[in-house]
Amino acid sequence: MPSQLHAAVHIADTTQFDYQPPAAAYHARQILVKPNLGYPVAPPVTVSMGVLGAVLKGLRQASPHADILIVEGVCSAQSLTEIVSGNGLYSIIDDGMQVLDADQLPLKEYANRSPHPVRFASMLAPALLEEVDCRISVSAFKRTHLKGLPLISASLKNLYGLFPRDRYKARSPNSRGQLHRPSVPLILQDVYFTIGHLFNGAVVDGDRKLISRDWKPDRGQTVDLGKVIWGDDLLAVDRAACQVGDETVPDYIEAIEQLK
Template structure:
C-alpha cells in the first residue's frame, strides 16, 4: 500500500507527490462532471487546497484542470456555477477532455476485460504529474453497490464521442459488461499513470439507485490522499465502513504479477 494520509477536513493540507515539485506541467482531474455541488462533485475547498499545494510545489508550472462532463451542461457553465475560476492563478487553465487531441493507450493487463486499448487525451503522457481528485459516492448499479472515488473519477477523461451509447451525454460503452470490470481496463490503460489521488469524503454521497447526482448526504469530515489511487480508495472504503469493491482486489492481484 502506498503512503496514505487521512486528515479531518478542517486541518487537511495536501502533500503533493515528488513528481509535482519543480514540474513544468501538472494535470489535475477533479470530479466536476455535474452542475451539482458537493458531495456530487468535489468541494471547492478541497480542490482549492490541492491547487494551492501544487502551486507551492511548482511555482512556474502550467496546471491544467481537465474534466469531461456527464450532463448536457457545459464544463464552462459547471465551473462557473461552482466558483472554480475563483481558485485559479495566471498559470492555471480549465480544459474540456472531450475537445482535446486523443491517442490510444495500451491496456497493460495480461487479459483485458473488454478494451485492449483506450482512447484518452494525449495530454496525459505530456505532463510531468497527474492528480485525480474524486468524491466518495455509493450508487446502485445492476442491484449491486458501486463505490466511486479517485479511480472511477477517471471516467471523465474518456471522450463521449467514442464511448457514448444511447445517451450522447454519458459514456455508456464503459458500463458494459459492468463498471467494476471496466475499471480494471481503466486502471491498466491510464490509471497507472497517476502520481497522486485525493478522495473528498467530507460529505459522503449515498444514492438509492444508479443516479450519481441525486441521493443522501452524510457528514463524514475526512479527506484521504496518497500516491496510488487504488490504495487511497481502499483506505476510504475501510474508514467509511463500506465493503471493499471487487475491482480494487482484482486490480491488486493483477499488479502483483507484473
C-alpha cells in the same frame, strides 16, 4: 509494473487538510488535475472547492512556475464552462492554471497493460496524459447501485471523465454508456491498466459521502464523514476511503491489485 499495495495514505479532518503532493509534482513543468466536476450539482456530487483549492495550493507551492491543467469531461447537457462557473472554480485558480474540456483535447490510444484485458485492448483518452510531468485525481466519494449491486466511486472511477463521449457514448450522448458494459467494476480494470497507472496521486474528498438509491450519481442522501484521504496510489487511497466511509472495499480494487 511495481506493486504499491502498501503505499502510504494520509487522512485528515477536512478543516485541517494540508495537501502534500507526490514527488512528481515538485519542479514539474506541467501538472494535470482531474477533478470530479462532471455535473452541475454541488458537493458531495462533485468535489468541493475547499478541497480542490487546497490541492491546487499544495501543487502551486511544490511548483511555483508550473502550468496546472484542470481537465474534466462532463456528464451533463451543460458545458464544462457553465458547470465550473457555477461551482466557483474560476475564483480559486491563478494565472498559471487552465480549465480544459477533455472532450475537446487531442486524443491517443493507450494500450491496456493488463495481463487479462476485460474488453478493451486499448482505450482512447487525451494525449496530454503522457505529455505532463504529474497527474492527480481529485474525486468525490459516492455509493451508487448498478444491477442491484453497490458501486463505489472514488479516485479511480473519477477517471471515466477523461474518455471521449463521442467514442464511448451509448443511448445518452451525455454519458459514457459503453464503459458500463459488461459492468463498471470490470471496465475499471481496463481503465486502470490503460490510464490509471499513469497517475501520480489521488485525493478523495470525504467530507461528505453521497449514497444514491439507484445508478444516478448526481442525487441521493449525504452522510457527514469530515475527512480527506490522499496519497500517491489510487488503489490504496480508494481502499482507505472505503474504510473511513464504512464501505466494503470493492472487488475491483482487489482484482486490479492481484493483476499488478
